Amino acid sequence: MIKWAVGLLVGASLVAFLAQCNLSGAAGQNSQPPLPVPPSGPVLRLALLSPTSGELATFGRALRSGSILAFDQWNAQGGVLGRRIEWTVYEADCDFETARQAVEQILNDGLDFIIGPLCSEAAIAAAEAVEAKGALLVAPTATHPLVTVDGQGRTRPTVFRLSPVFQAQGQAAVRFAVESLNVRRAAILIDPNDDYSTALGQAFTAQLAMQGGQVVLSGQVYPSRC
8 A cells, every 4th residue: 555655645745846946936926815816718528537435435535635736726727728627527447447447438428538557457458558559658657667658669649647666666776775864775675466576675775786786585474474
């Protein structure tokens, strides 16, 4: 669950940052709040793809709330390039097949701009379906490289990831340990049943070795058994 919290914090922080930047620029020029501006162009319709039930419902709600807050703020200022934002929420768990089916439904409904889903497995499925149709996908919390790059190493031109890949996260953790904590010997705990946890542990171990350090203990944890 830690990875979901961290990923969602990154996504929520970005949404809040974009919204704040948009508002603070106006505030710097005029202390009065901006007056509502009526949209002048056609409606911009998009889909929010996130879990609405189950163990990830809390994180899905956080994604939806942050996104909708940003949409409301943009609409209050005239929308995006004069286009008012309208959104529809679709259900997608952390599962390849259900995410693929959800994206197919979204595309069949005539929407070609998607925000979500949460986890990498679902985002990879969504990316493949979106790329085939030329639609646009923004994955706020997925970290796997295959979200934005296909199996042949080609970049998916209409798919964007907001969170850094797990290799970069592992490298950043090592830099913090070595440069800020002056630590070169470490122990790590991974969940062997979780691809993200395993990949992050491998990235940390490799980067620490490159920095002249060593992982002296690698333990395993099974959160599902707790």
